[in-house]
Amino acid sequence: MEASKRIENALKHALRHAQSTDGPPLLQQALSYAVFPGGARVRPRLTVAVAMACGGECPRLTDAAASAIELLHCASLVHDDLPCFDDAGLRRGKPSVHAAFGERIAVLAGDALIVLAFDALARGGSERPERLPGVLGIITAGVGSPHGIVAGQAWESEEHVNLSQYQQSKTGALFAAATMAGAAAADGEPRAWRHLGACLGEAYQVADDLRDVLACAEECGKPVGQDVALDRPSAARELGVQGAVARLRALIEDALATIPACPGREALQTLLIAESKRFLPKDMAQRAA
């Protein structure tokens, strides 16, 4: 089965276990609303790709790990959009969860999505329980305190920010968890896969910074977007557009070179080259061609 299809199926399967005719209707609706339709599913695709490249995959555990990573990503978006953070009214082209369901349900939906991620792992781990503690620990490290995405968000409340920790935690941590969890689900050596995830996470962040500049360039006729408005660190601000494009390429080359020896190394390289092209905004890719 194609990876995208596997991931959507795994997410649907996980969500079904959060739904019941005698559960609270609004919360249950908000959970589906926050997960479907999704974005690019970049992180869970990475988990599946690494697990397949490693060989000894246990499909149920891989799918559970991939869907856990995506559910945690969705939870972070729901909470980041809350009035006390970005106060964002839109997400993925529709009203954000708090705009559609109210702030209370948005807080609870984020909480329930976090719990659901680990519920999926409990189910998917029963076939190969000896691999479960490793996969579980990798994913909690990518999300929690002191170095996961929750910690990354918490840096924005600090007066003195450790910029390197902020950037690594906010984006890199969940990408690193995505590659490492894929390896652990396939009985690979997770630590060997950390650098690949960290590189791709940084590349994704640089591409995101570029999109922030370019989207605004198209819309407002000037290269100023949200990162400038909110005074967030941005590769495009620090390096300029051409510099950021060069950085993005270097990161992807670094990522490709760092793939550990494994049965599916070449196929994974080909896949990641194709995937990384999706990181770049279309018009940038054309200009850079």
Add this chain to the structure above:
Amino acid sequence: MEASKRIENALKHALRHAQSTDGPPLLQQALSYAVFPGGARVRPRLTVAVAMACGGECPRLTDAAASAIELLHCASLVHDDLPCFDDAGLRRGKPSVHAAFGERIAVLAGDALIVLAFDALARGGSERPERLPGVLGIITAGVGSPHGIVAGQAWESEEHVNLSQYQQSKTGALFAAATMAGAAAADGEPRAWRHLGACLGEAYQVADDLRDVLACAEECGKPVGQDVALDRPSAARELGVQGAVARLRALIEDALATIPACPGREALQTLLIAESKRFLPKDMAQRAA
């Protein structure tokens, strides 16, 4: 080691893994602040007591399950106190987390405590991984959608409330998870332990309703407290004080009778009789004596 000491040690051990010199300081402080000093630790004491009664205990897994249950309880208190819910400025005699650290850090601290609960399970589960999927699944069911404490809280946002589901989810679910997780950590049969947890959860809720009425009677000279003010369902309101005391006794008797056959059944009964006396407000216990 005494159960209380075991639990505090396990919580400290779990918290240490959320702290680092290069992590975000405010979040890290808020995590400790939310967990220490604790309340009565009723739920994790129950987990440890059931695991010991069952016999084949794996102490690391039991401690991890007990601390996971308490961390999830603490997370629910932090989020329940938020301005969009109870907007409570005080908790356990000191400023609530959002009052002390701000709303953003309170949202993130709740999230990080949920993740930390599962992190503790990842560590504690490595010795007996074959028991981990069961323990993990019991705990996610007690917390998430559709029947865990998050769902219980979500019922408060519904126009038409399923009262039985609301009460079972809001308090009973995590008590049932506490007994069942203790059994699963000791390789017992978790389902046989659900009813004990559900009974004790309901008893705890009735005692809480009584405290709400009596505290206000002492303080304001009239039997009206928060449940009346917020129009919450309350056993003391429905049954009257004497009726609620009778209900509490019946529930505890039911709980004691329902303990499954196990090596430590008698010791557990004795322990639960002593514990249940702590449910009752002191002056009520004297009056009822």
